[in-house]
Amino acid sequence: EPEVTQTPSHQVTQMGQEVILRCVPISNHLYFYWYRQILGQKVEFLVSFYNNEISEKSEIFDDQFSVERPDGSNFTLKIRSTKLEDSAMYFCASTLNSPLHFGNGTRLTVT
Amino acid sequence: AQRVTQPEKLLSVFKGAPVELKCNYSYSGSPELFWYVQYSRQRLQLLLRHISRESIKGFTADLNKGETSFHLKKPFAQEEDSAMYYCALSEGTGGFKTIFGAGTRLFVKA
Numbered sequence: 001e002p003e004v005t006q007t008p009s010h011q012v013t014q015m016g017q018e019v020i021l022r023c024v025p026i027s028n029h030l031y032f033y034w035y036r037q038i039l040g041q042k043v044e045f046l047v048s049f050y051n052n053e054i055s056e057k058s059e060i061f062d063d064q065f066s067v068e069r070p071d072g073s074n075f076t077l078k079i080r081s082t083k084l085e086d087s088a089m090y091f092c093a094s095t096l097n098s099p100l101h102f103g104n105g106t107r108l109t110v111t
Numbered sequence: 112a113q114r115v116t117q118p119e120k121l122l123s124v125f126k127g128a129p130v131e132l133k134c135n136y137s138y139s140g141s142p143e144l145f146w147y148v149q150y151s152r153q154r155l156q157l158l159l160r161h162i163s164r165e166s167i168k169g170f171t172a173d174l175n176k177g178e179t180s181f182h183l184k185k186p187f188a189q190e191e192d193s194a195m196y197y198c199a200l201s202e203g204t205g206g207f208k209t210i211f212g213a214g215t216r217l218f219v220k221a
Contacts, residue, residue, distance in 0.1 A: 048206065102154050
């Protein structure tokens with residue numbers, strides 16, 4: 001069964017550095033998402049992406065965040081200047097219609 | 112605004128006991144409701160959705176629009192049911208965002 005894959009599984013970065021989290025959605029899916037989960041808190045919606053543009057974003061998804069689908073397979077989340085409070089598990093998800101299929105997540109630690 | 116509430120952070124039951132994980136939602140339209148599960152060291156995955164009206168791994172959930180609830184039930188819990196359970200809501204199919212409740216950790220004791 002096809003799966004959403006995310007790399008790396010764990011990323012450690014210093015405050016102020018840029019990070020790029022990578023995802024390969026399931027190949028025939030049309031809608032792509034990023035979610036995050038701060039330790040002990042709920043899974044929060046960040047952004048949805050369809051037809052090569054953002055379809056919806058949350059208040060969390062400020063100017064420090066950006067998403068891109070640079071080719072036909074990858075879907076990336078960039079954080080331009082990381083803050084301590086960006087430390088979280090970041091999940092990529094994709095769907096053809098409904099429901100969501102999730103990756104294993106990238107644990108981002110900002111020191 | 113959409114909201115999903117799971118009042119219990121932790122639910123601990125003995126093997127063979129009935130289980131009910133509570134979920135209430137607020138949404139003015141007709142949402143699509145889901146239960147997702149995350150077993151230890153595994154990815155978040157769909158358990159069931161209200162429109163399917165099916166039982167998965169012995170679990171069922173009925174959408175009660177009057178009470179705006181979508182509680183997850185299983186008559187006889189098994190140890191392998193121990194996991195994190197998330198109730199979730201989407202405005203519909205076709206790429207709408209899905210929002211999640213805070214989750215309930217189910218622990219089934221031998």
